[in-house]
Amino acid sequence: MAGRLPWVLVLPAVIGILFLVLPLAGLLLRAPWSTLTQRLAEPQVLEALRLSLVTASLATLFCLLFGVPLAWLLARVSFPGRRLVRALVTVPLVLPPVVGGVALLLVLGRRGLVGQWLDSAFGITLPFTTAGVVIAEAFVAMPFLVISVEGALRAADLRFEEAAATLGASRWTIFHRVTLPLIAPGIVAGAVLCWARALGEFGATITFAGNFPGQTQTMPLAVYIALETEPEAAIVLSLVLLAVSVIILASLRDRWVNSP
C-alpha cells in the first residue's frame, strides 16, 4: 500500500508490542543463566514440573473424554435450550478462576452437595488432593476444547456423513470412522490449547486443591511461593513455563492454525 504510515496508529501499535514483549525479555535478562541447570535439577522444581505435566495431561484426557461428545451434542443435535447450554459451558472462560475454585469447593468439597455423598458412599475426597488439581484444571480448561471441537464440527462437510449413512453406517460408526478423523486437526488444536490452559492454571487450583508440595503444588503455584522466598527460583520456574508456552504456540502455528 502506498503513502505514509499513519503515526497515530503505528505509535500505539509499537507501544503495544513493547508492552507484551518487554516482560518476557525481562524474564530472559534476569534469569540466573549460570546456575540454571543446577536450579532446574532441584527436587522441588522437578517435583512441581512433574506434577504439572501429569495433572495437565490427565485434565486434558478428562476434557477429551467428556468435551468431544459435548461438542458433538452442541454442534449436531438440536435440542431445547441448546443456546443456554452453550453459554453455560463457556462460562469458565470468563469466570475468575478463584470463583471457579470456590464453586468447586461448594459442590465437591467434603461438605459440598456432591462431595458429601462421594465421601460417605465411596470414601472419596477430592479437595486438597492431586485428583482435585486435575478437577480444577479440567474445569477451567474444558471450554477451550469444547469451543475448538465444536467449531471443527460445524465447519466439517456434513455430506461425508451422509455418504457414510448411504453405505450403511450407524450414527456411532459415522462418528468414530468418519467425523472424528475429519475433525482430528480441530481436536488436536483444542487439546493443545486445553493442555496449555491446564498447565498454567493457578486460581482454581490453589482454592480447591491447596498448595502442598509434591501433591498439589503445580508449577504456577511453585512460582508464586518461590517469588516470596527465593526470587531466582521463581524466575527459573517461569522460564520453564515460558518455554513450554512458546513451544506449544509454535507447533500450533505450524500445523493447525491457518493464519496468513
Added chain:
Amino acid sequence: MTLSAHLIVERPGFRLDIDLTVAAGEVVALLGPNGAGKTTALRALAGLTALSAGHIDLDDRPLHTVATERRPIGMVFQEYLLFPHLSALDNVAFGPRCHGASRSDARRGAAVWLERVGLTEHADARPRQLSGGQAQRVALARALAVRPRMLLLDEPLAALDAHTRLEIRSQLRRHLADFDGAVVLVTHDPLDAMVLADRLVVIENGAIVQQGEPVEVARRPRTDYVARLVGLNLYRGVSADRQVTVGDVSFSVAESFDGPAFVAFSPAAVALYRTRPDGSPRNLWKATIEGIERHGDNVRIHLEGPITASADVTPAAVADLDLTPGQEIWAAVKATETHAYPA
C-alpha cells in the same frame, strides 16, 4: 416393478410431487434445469431428505419408513465424497464393513470391485491423489460394493472434464448394464441422459413434464426446456386439415389430427430469404434477426417476429445474404421437415 414411489417434499416456496417407477435392471434419468427438484428426489429416495407425504416401495416393501443406513441402496454423489482419510480400497471396503463383513473379507471384496473398475494399482492411493475419473470409479465401486437393490447417481459425470467424461460415460454405461437393480440417475446434461438411460423423466418446478424413451423425448419435446435440450424449435398451436396454426403462422404438416398440437422442427430446416419467395404462404413468416452466433461449424440465427425461432445456416449463407442483427428477413420451413403431434 422394483421401485414404485410417490415422492412429495414440501419446502417454503418449493414443492416436489412426482410418481416414479423403475423396473429391475432399468436405468431412469431424472433430467431438468437447476432447482427443478431432481437432487431432492434422489435424496428423498436415499432417505437423506424426509418425505412430506407419499411413499417409496422397493421390491414391494416400504422404504420410506426405513432409516438411510438400513436402505438397500448405493449412492454416487456429485463430488463423489470419498472419505479423504481412507485409501481407495478402504473407501470401497467401508460399506461392507458397516454391513457386518470382517475387515479382511471387506478388503478382499473391495479389491475385486477396484479390479472391476480398473483401479487395482490405485488401491492404496488417498482420494486426493486420484484424478477426477479415477475418483468417480472409486465412488461407483464403493456404492456397488454394498450390493444395493437400487443405485442412485447424482450428476455422476458433472465434475469431469470433457475428455474424461466421454471415457467414463461409456464405462459407466457398461457397469450400469451389469447392475440388476433399479438405477435412478440425476443429470442436467441431455447427452448423459440419452446415452445412459433407458427412460427419461423430465422434471420442471418439482413436477414431471414429460417422460419416455430417450428417442421419443428427443423427437417429441413437450416443453421449451426439453426442446432447447434436444435442439429443436417447438410451438404449441391448433391442428386441423394437416395444418397447424401457431398465432399468425401456419405450418403444413404430414400428420393428420385435429385439436391442440405441438409442432417441432430443427433449426437446420429453416431457410432464410432476403425477399419473399414465390409459392405457398404456408410455413413462411417474416422475422427480425435478433442475434447471430457460431454454432459448431454453422451459424445460428436467432429470429424474432410472429414466432421466436432459431435457424442454422452456413457461414457462406450469412455472407451471401449479408445477414446483420436488426435486419428483416423471410423464414421458411419445408413441410416434410416439420413434425406435429397432439399436445
